[in-house]
Amino acid sequence: MKKLLMITVILTTLHIKAQDFTEQDTLRGSITPERAWWDLNYYHLDIEVKPDDKFISGTNTIRYKVLDANQVLQVDLQPPLIIEKITQDGKKLEFDSKGNAHFVKLEKAQKEGDYNEIVVHYSGHPKEAVRAPWDGGFSWKEDENGKHFVATSCQGLGASVWWPNKDHMYDEVDSMLMSVKVPKGLMNVSNGRLRSIDENTNTYHWFVSNPINNYGVNVNIGDYVYFGETYDGEKGTLDMDYYVLRDNLEKAKEQFKQAPQMMEAFEHWFGPYPFYEDSFKLVEVPYLGMEHQSSVTYGNQYGNGYLGSDLSGTGWGLKFDYIIIHEAGHEWFANNITYKDIADMWVHEGFTMYSESLFIEYYYGKEAAAEYLLGIRKNIRNDRPLIGPYDVNKSGSGDMYNKGANILHTLRQIMDDDEKWRATLRGLNETFYHQTVTSKQIEAYLDNQVSADFTSFFDQYLRTANIPVFEYEIKNGKLKYRFTNVIDGFKMPLKVEMAGKTDWITPTTEWQQKSLKGNDIQVDPNFYVEVKKV
Secondary structure (H helix, E strand, O other): OHHHHHHHHHHHHHHHHHHHOOHHHHHHHOOOHHHHOEEEEEEEEEEEEEOOOOEEEEEEEEEEEEOOOOOEEEEEOOOOOEEEEEEEOOEEOEEEEEOOEEEEEOOOOOOOOOEEEEEEEEEEOOOEOOEOOOEOEEEEEEOOOOOEEEEEEOOOOOHHHOOOEOOOOOOOEOEEEEEEEOOOOOEEEOOOEEEEEEOOOOEEEEEEOOOEOHHHOOOEEEOEEEEEEEEEEOOEEEEEEEEEEHHHHHHHHHHOOHHHHHHHHHHHHHOOOOOHHHOEEEEEOOOOEEOOOOOEEEOOOOOOEEOOEOOOOOOHHHOOEHHHHHHHHOOOEOOOEEEOOHHHOHHHHHHHHHHHHHHHHHHHOHHHHHHHHHHHHHHOOOOOOOOOOOOOOOOOOHHHOHHHHHHHHHHHHHHOOHHHHHHHHHHHHHHOOOEEEOHHHHHHHHHHHHOOOOHHHHHHHHHOOOOOEEEEEEEOOEEEEEEEOOOOOOOOOEEEEEOOEEEEEOOOOOOEEEEOOOOOEEEOOOOOOEEEEO
16 A cells, blocks of 8 residues: 555656656756766856847857867757857857757867867847846836846846856856946946956956856946945955946945945854955846845845835844845855755755844844744745755745745754854855855755754755644643654754743654643744644
8 A cells, every 4th residue: 555655656746747847947957968078167258238129149158178078068048049150169060959958069079178168159139027036037127317227137047048158057157257348328237346348339348256156147237326445354355346326326325334234244144255356246226136246236225124114024124225135145145155956045045034134133132133033934835845846947935035044043043052053154154165055965064063963854844844833731740742743753952941941852753741840831932833732
């Protein structure tokens, strides 16, 4: 009977997968053989953007190191953009296309250890963002003066929605040059540092010297004005640069005072800002905002909260500008530590949502931070697991934000050592500095810091949608307790108050009991569990 049930589950799962995911999902979301044999080294994205026509054209030079001999290379670009030609050493190459994936037939022998380049020529009308940044592409807008106000956003959708690249997160390019030609009277702001401006063509050249993920690359075009400052940080002097629409300069000068406050708090909690060489920027855009590396985009209308609202309902969410704090927090968790597969997106969003509470704690205290985290619990739906299916470019539940933050808050309670917790967060950014990671790697690191086997903890909270229920009864001076609604083998320490005294218990799925003085107990609310008195 058990075998029959197992076979039924497997067949049902395979049927669902066959229905839900296509060959395109696999080509986009997996490390295909045509991707695996070469390692990204350098991009030079050289494009012209024509806002009047909503049109882009140009080239991307892709330099790579040969890891294993192979003669077919996958490059990604999404319709309606078209590849005009691909060359290597000046010779035009043939390629076959399967939707968004294009398989280049290399003529030159690819020898292990060699560095080679291809140049992809492309053009067209890129997908227009419908609801940026969630449904991204190009946002073609105008400012209040009727001047073009243009920006890109593409997480999940893929950077290949607007430029040709190796569109998988596992392989970050080591460095990148972006050359963007825009109409006279407008400025382009991209990642890294401004290397030069060709005033004859109004082309802006930006260089990123650190590894960068594909969706972190951005183009922002507008009637920008600049102001900036320097920050005395853990690694020395950090340039903090701000680009905003001309009419918003005075508002920005006031609101962006939170940027150095953010930097002070997050360097305390997470360690040095990971991209001193490339500076830190806030850039105004016509959508809410996004964590583009060293070019964090901002559209929160120069007010605190999330478009003026407090997501926690506690009042603490109005003490800071959500976009400045949240999106800049991603510089540590998303841009420094980056998921290999979007199925593990909770690593980005859980830690960064949690960073909001750490900002609050740094300036307003530990109790305020806890109130904020408990406040955002009401937004958790527990509709599906936080970790999604692998190799098909599919993320898990949107609960990765609020639930992810509360999982980390719970883990901190279990560790019960604030200095060790801070060292753990800093250690994560040092251990996985400029790396792409899996959830399992992060879990193993945290598991080691707690100094206990928390495999069942992560499997419960990340891989199921069920919240542990602490079930108890009190009878004849005895407390009986256990966990329900959990996976086999689940156990977790809990801090409880009994008869006015704090104590620790470790419930499992089996009933346990202990003597109790008093008529009831109180489970510490900072642990993300449900409590049920039988």
